[in-house]
């Protein structure tokens with residue numbers, strides 16, 4: 001069978017990138033297209049496909065980054081999306097991206113893709129990693145054995161990209177010589193038997209080459225079985241008999257008989273094209289891996305991570321925030337000289353919002369997003385998930401939630417963004433609702449400044465631990481409300497890799513940009529509203545309106561209403577405004593210890609700040625954002641109110 | 648014997664996967680199906696997942712315990 005290219009060099013060429021998760025598809029896509037897709041060393045980064053038009057090597061290319069799949073069995077959504085696209089007939093060339101460092105496994109997909117009979121080239125990505133692992137791959141031999149051009153590639157460094165695309169252009173122009181993978185005698189005889197009875201009606205229904213359909217049927221593919229049933233039930237019966245026969249001959253269960261054959265074929269191919277030098281020494285990555293995969297080593301690594309997280313937010317974040325504060329203040333102080341009247345009020349409000357985004361959120365956001373990207377790109381994330389999964393299960397979460405939860409202690413905004421990695425809606429929503437309960441660095445400062453200063457370190461620690469308990473209790477309760485149970489974890493654990501600065505930075509920029517484009521305007525607008533309200537002297541109204549909460553539920557002075565309200569804009573404001581609202585610098589002279597405790601507990605738990613709310617809105621929709629606000633407020637009222645009335 | 652009965656370092660062959668089509672499919676799509684020879688690299692603390700390695704390809708996958716209880720295995724015959 002062969003198919004000749006119908007496109008002339010002037011036409012747009014449709015090239016689809018197909019490969020297993022973590023093979024570096026997105027990295028290749030971005031190398032060609034500029035930064036458009038979120039890459040990461042974590043399964044499921046690309047769920048739907050992304051496409052872009054680029055002009056490359058003198059041709060217009062429509063490039064499609066399909067979701068990463070281990071096979072094309074259409075078992076899950078990603079596999080179905082990828083397969084449907086490839087079979088749609090609109091793809092001119094498939095670039096099958098392989099992770100050369102796990103070549104044997106990668107080839108399993110290659111064989112399946114070849115059966116589709118679409119022009120194809122193989123990209124031997126991570127060629128550098130393979131070399132490091134002592135795997136020598138003979139690309140020319142792979143090409144001659146499979147009939148598919150194979151090009152070594154290091155997508156992360158951009159080397160080999162041009163050669164790869166040149167090969168792809170070539171394969172599309174010339175007639176593609178389809179060489180079908182040949183299975184062992186039993187299987188081939190079986191396929192031939194079935195082919196002799198292949199009904200024409202099925203050919204019309206499936207609109208894919210016959211051999212591919214037969215193989216899918218032998219693999220018990222439900223979609224093709226349904227088509228066969230529709231076309232000719234007797235034929236399907238015949239296929240099933242043959243399948244049973246194959247299973248009996250090999251004493252393999254029917255479900256795995258074909259996969260086992262393909263696996264055997266892949267292993268033969270692998271042995272033909274790759275030489276694995278046995279190394280006396282583990283590579284650095286492997287040595288680190290074998291250390292952290294042990295419970296003891298993992299615990300040390302985990303502790304190091306927490307330490308890193310806290311030092312990034314408290315040391316680096318504070319440092320950056322301090323550096324920005326001076327210049328931003330300076331600009332802010334120029335405003336009264338330049339503007340006057342109502343314009344000044346609006347401008348000052350706007351400037352407050354701008355600086356809140358720039359001076360308060362960014363210094364924490366950027367370092368924490370960098371940390372998160374590093375965890376993703378090195379492959380540490382699945383290892384942390386592995387270690388914490390059991391523990392988190394007791395609280396209704398699972399291993400993948402661990403990173404959002406840890407990042408939340410720095411800043412809730414990147415933590416909410418990190419929840420994207422959770423592929424099940426249920427787990428993601430629970431994580432999104434739990435994160436705002438976590439005491440971010442701003443709230444931790446309040447705990448230290450108020451409880452630490454006036455009540456003592458013991459109370460401060462107690463509040464902090466109490467906050468962790470509340471977060472865990474929330475996740476426990478939320479998971480009980482959710483009838484669906486988490487199906488449990490099945491996750492690929494890719495080898496540890498060195499991160500690439502350029503890739504990490506582009507990813508951090510992409511996420512920072514999202515924050516700037518979405519959350520920042522929300523902060524700026526709310527700051528303007530706040531400024532107008534302050535000017536109109538609504539303090540008293542706010543205090544009066546909130547008095548049922550402040551005075552009755554929380555048993556606090558009524559004039560704290562406005563400070564609590566301001567905390568919604570940024571949590572630090574509660575602290576800053578407290579002294580002016582109380583009219584004294586010695587807070588303890590006005591508030592009793594219990595009142596102080598109530599104030600701190602309430603501030604830590606109630607409505608997340610505006611940046612968090614707007615990020616929640618963006619990531620989970622307005623319903624999740626609203627639910628989070630309601631939940632946090634309710635819990636804060638119950639917990640702080642109980643303290644106020646019981647103590 | 649089931650996968651979750653295995654200790655660290657144990658070698659085994661997957662004999663079959665019970666449970667719903669979903670479990671079967673997810674395992675298969677990660678390259679874990681009947682006939683595959685696997686090694687238990689590590690079991691996670693707190694009744695956490697089991698890290699298995701495909702002996703032939705070196706690819707590693709973590710499998711939650713609930714799911715591991717659906718994986719029927721037989722011990723690797725001594726050669």
Ligand SMILES: Nc1nc2c(ncn2[C@@H]2O[C@H](COP(=O)(O)OP(=O)(O)O)[C@@H](O)[C@H]2O)c(=O)[nH]1
Nearest residue numbers: 022023024025026027039040126154155156377
């Ligand atoms: N060493 C090395 N790492 C790479 C290469 N290509 C991609 N990576 C890294 O592999 C990881 C996974 O890549 P990604 O593009 O997200 O994979 P995808 O899931 O297939 O889209 C990222 O951390 C990349 O930086 C390569 O050629 N060599």
